[in-house]
Amino acid sequence: xxxxIRPTKSGLFAIELLxxxxxxxxxxxxxxxxxxxxxxxxxxxxxxxxxxxxxxxAAECYKAAGGDLEKTAELTGGGVLDxxxxxxxxxxxxxxxxxxxxxxxxxxxxxDQTTDGQDIGYASALLEVKRYTRTGSEAVAEAxxxxxxxxxxxxx
Amino acid sequence: MxxxxxxxGTIAALALTCxxxxxxxxxxxxxxxVYRRVADRVERSAGDRVxxxxxxxxxxxxxxxxxxxxxxxxxxxxxxxxxxxxxLTYETILYVYDGWLMELLCERGWELEPQNGQTITKARSxxxxxxxxxxxxxxYTGADGGLSTADVYLRSGG
Numbered sequence: 001x002x003x004x005i006r007p008t009k010s011g012l013f014a015i016e017l018l019x020x021x022x023x024x025x026x027x028x029x030x031x032x033x034x035x036x037x038x039x040x041x042x043x044x045x046x047x048x049x050x051x052x053x054x055x056x057x058a059a060e061c062y063k064a065a066g067g068d069l070e071k072t073a074e075l076t077g078g079g080v081l082d083x084x085x086x087x088x089x090x091x092x093x094x095x096x097x098x099x100x101x102x103x104x105x106x107x108x109x110x111x112d113q114t115t116d117g118q119d120i121g122y123a124s125a126l127l128e129v130k131r132y133t134r135t136g137s138e139a140v141a142e143a144x145x146x147x148x149x150x151x152x153x154x155x156x
Numbered sequence: 157m158x159x160x161x162x163x164x165g166t167i168a169a170l171a172l173t174c175x176x177x178x179x180x181x182x183x184x185x186x187x188x189x190v191y192r193r194v195a196d197r198v199e200r201s202a203g204d205r206v207x208x209x210x211x212x213x214x215x216x217x218x219x220x221x222x223x224x225x226x227x228x229x230x231x232x233x234x235x236x237x238x239x240x241x242x243x244l245t246y247e248t249i250l251y252v253y254d255g256w257l258m259e260l261l262c263e264r265g266w267e268l269e270p271q272n273g274q275t276i277t278k279a280r281s282x283x284x285x286x287x288x289x290x291x292x293x294x295x296y297t298g299a300d301g302g303l304s305t306a307d308v309y310l311r312s313g314g
Contacts, residue, residue: 021179050201065288
């Protein structure tokens, strides 16, 4: 007949503790995930705030320039690299970069092609801010905001 | 049950207790670190924006022909906002003095000192330019040294 092994007090305590540690570790892992998520959300919120500020300033310059992209580029420090599109590049801390340099954030003002050249009494454009995540030579763009803007008093 | 087996069980229980304690401390430290970073970021972001948003909102609220313009006050750049009440012209001056964004409201023509203004929020510097008629370019440095810029186009044309 086999001898039955009787559990000791310390053995039972160890098993109980093992279960408690397991449950706690599971909760801690979930909490860590939430911590990381909150960090990412906080950074995204800060970026969106700065994007809105930059976009508002660019839109004000566009209005002041009466819808003239070249003039807007002079006022904002950006560059018109593509026909009908103004680019402004920013680094990680949202400081403007010289025209033509690739940054972490990019603000573009593209003239509305559907109304371009038509006499509708105002100039309209599409303002977009993108965040670029660069891994090696690849860059993945993510749109932060997209606005329709207009300069009601178009320069002659 | 041998004494050796009982000792091993006790050591295992102690080791697990240590693991439990270490996990608990690590979780708390991670949580506190994340909270501190999030709070810092929010505070920094607010510190940079509050002053500048205050100035831009003020400019927009005074946006009538000839009532908002850039100038100098106490040797520093300032934003001047004019308002006419009962035939008298009052001016609101926004400037940075002694580490604070200040606001001074007085009758136009009075010669007051920068320290006579009211404090709004902590700030390091403010520069105001008018690169284009009706467009004010503001460079604002918050209390923590963060530089923010804003362009305000006066709908009235300045």
